[in-house]
Amino acid sequence: MESKNNKKTIRAWAMFDWANSAYNLVITSTIFPAYYVAITTTATNGGRVTFFGKSFVNTALSDYALSAAYLVIVLLLPILSSIADYRGNKKIFMQFFTAIGAISCCTLYFFKADSIELGIIAFALAAIGYSGGFVFYNSYLPEIATTDMQDSVSAKGFTYGYIGSVLLQLICFVFVLKPELFGIVDKTFPARLSFLLVGLWWMGFALIPFTVLPKGSPNAQKHDHNIIKGGFIELGKVWQQVKNMPLLKRFLPAFFFYSMGVQTIMLVATGFAAKELHMPTAALITTILIIQLVAIAGANIMSRLSGKYGNVKVLIMVVIIWILVCAAAYLTTTSTQFYIVAAVVGLVMGGIQSMSRSTYSKYLPENIPDTASFFSFYDVTEKLAIVGGVFSFGFFEELTGSPRNSVLVLAIFFIVGLILLLSLLSAGKKFKKNKDFSAV
Secondary structure, three states: OOOOOOHHHHHHHHHHHHHHHHHHHHHOOOHHHHHHHHHHOOOOOOOEEEEOOEEEEHHHHHHHHHHHHHHHHHHHHHHHHHHHHHHOOHHHHHHHHHHHHHHHHHHHHHOOOOOHHHHHHHHHHHHHHHHHHHHHHHHOHHHHOOHHHHHHHHHHHHHHHHHHHHHHHHHHHHHHHOHHHHOOOOOOHHHHHHHHHHHHHHHHHHHHHHHHOOOOOOOOOOOOOOHHHHHHHHHHHHHHHHHOOOOHHHHHHHHHHHHHHHHHHHHHHHHHHHHHOOOOHHHHHHHHHHHHHHHHHHHHHHHHHHHHHOHHHHHHHHHHHHHHHHHHHHHOOOHHHHHHHHHHHHHHHHHHHHHHHHHHHHHOOOOOOOHHHHHHHHHHHHHHHHHHHHHHHHHHHHHHOOHHHHHHHHHHHHHHHHHHHHHHHHHHHHHOOOHHHOOO
16 A cells, blocks of 8 residues: 555545535535425425325435434444455445445436335435445545644545535536526426436546555455454454543544534535525525535634644534534524524534544554444444434424424534533543644
8 A cells, every 4th residue: 555645545535525525415405405395395285295105294204214324324334344444345345335325316317206205215325325435435544644644634535525516516506596598398307417417426536536545454354254243353343442442432422412413404404494494496505505615614724723722622612613503593584594504504514524533533543454443433423423313303393393493402412512522621631641642
């Protein structure tokens, strides 16, 4: 494997974020939620849909579908990532999940009001493909960058992702908002074409990292166990190591709780605005574009602040802002207020994702042979947070009749995360003399 901090390798690694972040923006954040709410809300059904014979609130159904998708990932990734690193073939798994995600996005081209089951299943499979590839993508970070460079390299990945997704969004933006310029008569066609383009974009640009990145860890080991058994054995070893890492075992619970809020807000914001504020598709797309552009600055600002104040202190500050965001979202009643909240979300969204990943990476011992196994804990923690957060949001919406009440539940998750981060900060002071944690 090439030496760490190789510019070509880092650029290729970041291009994976460029490739699949278009899914995160178009499918989960803008066009799909707006399209889904539009085709499933009529005067007769009142926003309820039938899925394999059972009736659901439309947005609650999509929330449940995402929860189920991420639960599948939670069950699969600990096994797959351990196997991948044990055998040194993590790139094959990246390619496998990329294919699932990209093909599912292309399948959404056929999603219409009379094919709810097809749309929801493809929507869930795309989520599995997206999140599945990320655990192997993340596990490359400590292998391609030294500890002192991981904050900036992590930020570069998110920056590439934001730029790439915004570029495709702008392309989709043109024919979604101005279909008459292209002679488009079918009102569903622009959105469905966007889903197809996401799949092609995802698969096409992913070829760059697949060509440049190494096959897997240079320290990967061979074993004589059954491939599934070997994965569980290796996972057990990692768990034992995590329990003996005082800072890492404190960071993961904090990350879990504040991620329940962060990831859920990112996934449900568009549906919330469409239903509660009745914002048109054009306004929703514009808002999410603002978030993406501001997030580029946010990821880099947080990276610089971490160098001055340390990662944990910056995370504490950002989580406090997220708590205020929840309070503001609950009180929001106009489009202008939503724009302001969205701008703040953009500033802290990129920062908290990038900072969380690099903080976790810094807590890992150097030269470990199974970074994919360790990063599976990180990704499983995040995916479990999504399962709990998104399911809670949908459940309380169905229970209370309004997604606005679900926002208060997210605020509670952030408060718990804040308390745990303060505990981590206190524990970190005891390790101040340890060079491995001096920047954290």
